[in-house]
Amino acid sequence: MPLIKIRDLHFYRGNRAIFEGVNIDIYQGKITAIMGPSGTGKTTLLRLIGGQLRPDRGTIEVDGQNVHKLSHSDLYALRKRMGMLFQSGALLTDLTVFDNVAFPLREHTKLPESMIHDLVLMKLQSVGLRNARDLMPSELSGGMARRVALARAVTLDPMMIMYDEPFTGQDPISMGTLVNLIHRMNDAMDLTSVIVSHDVAETAEIADYIYLLSAGKVIEKGSPVQLKRSSSQWVQQFMQGLPDGPVPFHYPGDTLEDDLFSQKVST
Amino acid sequence: MQNKSTEITVGMFVAAGIAAIFVLALKVSNLAEFNDEVGYKVVAEFENIGGLKVRSAVTMAGVRVGRVESIILNAETYNADVTINLYGNYDMIPVDTAASIYTAGLLGEQYIGLEAGAEDEFLQDGDVIDLTQPALVLEQVIGKFLFSKAEGDD
Amino acid sequence: MIDAIRSLGRWGLSVFERLGRGHLFLFDTLKGVPELFLRFSLVTQQLFSVGVLSVFLILISGLFVGMVLGLQGYNTLVDFGAEESLGVMVSLSLVRELGPVVCALLFAGRAGSALTAEIGLMKSTEQLSGMEMMAVDPMRRVIAPRFLAGFISMPLLAALFSAVGIFGGFLVGHGLLGVDDGAFWSQMQVKTDWYDDVLNGVIKSIVFGFVVTWIALFEGYDATPTSEGVGRATTRTVVHSAFAILGLDFMLTALMFGEE
């Protein structure tokens, strides 16, 4: 019985199909990666799971509940058990780092301030930003902001976390730490993790299962080992990050080299 | 998290705003004179009230002693029944007091002026003022004047 | 020709659609208001940024409007030998009209645009989405406190505006032009009615506060989440608020002072 069960998902933006018949199962306690080229709708998928968008057809069940049939209060109750790390971090800009991480605790619990203090510092410690607690979000780098957001996403000890591009903008050291952190949290807290990422190597390292999305469909699914051995050229291209292959990775036009070169000449 | 000084300034803001409403009520407008509940009502029947309105002033020797509560047409006499609300602290107004309608200034509002009578009995709630003098309506005055002039010429 | 009619129709539909969304938004906002009384600190915070930060502007503007009224009114009244009525003129103008209206226009420019920009930016930086996913309803946590704060602030600001304005009129009338201060105040008191003038003015400012805050919050919440979209929404807040204030002022004035 999967924790998240997506069946026959259809979703349109205007006339444009983002998803056309997607089926995904995400199992309890596992790390599932959703990968695909930029703009395929990975973020959209997470928003659909979180109930922020409505599918045009098909169902999404989380923990046995159909997300889009829930009442307002039931949906909010469910969301308390879902953590989500936004691509942009989505920190509250008028609160300090500390208050941002404390925000869900203060909103949803009646814990005394001393306990909140300790909990928040522990979470910040785990992302290496304990001493940045008095900074405002505008004083953080993109990578730091994302780590604060990660700390915030786990403060309520949710049953599952959705990470939208957790690795982008991280230097190799914090990247390594993050990969470890996600892995450890998943095992230690029996979390279910959904990772959306472009970083094939890091994701493949910790993911139990990978879905490859493109053009509104699931192109391929399987364990990292299975995908690496896949015979599909498309999958090979994506997994190895080759610049060209059956599916052009770049928006059609000049090559990067041409662009860079012509700019150098003109200046 | 909640800033003390924020709370204090907000408190001062709200207090100042409410104080401003009080100033408007008591200093700028006539709310201070609204002691209707403790007042008593008398009725005066006027032949013509001119421009008198509900809430117009009622004065005695120039001192405000009440205000007009309501004006209705008397269905039998076709005069105007004006109910006057007199302030409770003016409870020594003789029963034979006369009421007239005057105009404050040439273009001003109209008000009722009371002239005290000589009786020892005082007006009570529900009493009627018998001696009344209607408002001067400018057109009527001029009309009468012309008429009498014409008659005199005859 | 057909195209013109079609685009007119499309425009009409979109206007009605926005109106509909605006009303749903208002409904959702109002639903969040009762529980705010259990967590009033949220409102206090907003009373600070919406109300307190507008006080200075309101006081200065009120003082000057009142002083101008004093000057202009005196020059007109003195021709009729009625300069003793200056107090009445100043107080009625302020309490009935200028207090609520000018104050609401200033409020829309100062606090309304700030609210729209703030909410629009929170939307475009995904802070509102972020809250939703943390199971915190932004309608209740962000919108409702701001709405209540705007609703409370506006009548208070308008009263301050009128009070300071009357004082400004007095300064000019008595201090500069030598109108007798006894006549100034007593005439004002006789002719300014608590119900008809003051209370109706307060009611106006309550209505304006409701509408301006509603417009400002809705424009922010409905803004296209880009810097340009937020910029446009801010402009729309000021423009729509101004229309709403002046239009409503006409209707309310007709209702309140029309029949006598």
Ligand SMILES: Nc1ncnc2c1ncn2[C@@H]1O[C@H](COP(=O)(O)OP(=O)(O)OP(=O)(O)O)[C@@H](O)[C@H]1O
């Ligand atoms: N608010 C919106 N209105 C219209 N179209 C949208 C909107 N948001 C996203 N889209 C479209 O939906 C598609 C999927 O967007 P989404 O953000 O889910 O992509 P993604 O897979 O997360 O990409 P990336 O890897 O770059 O984050 C995009 O092509 C985008 O053009």
Ligand SMILES: [Mg+2]
């Ligand atoms: Mg994305």
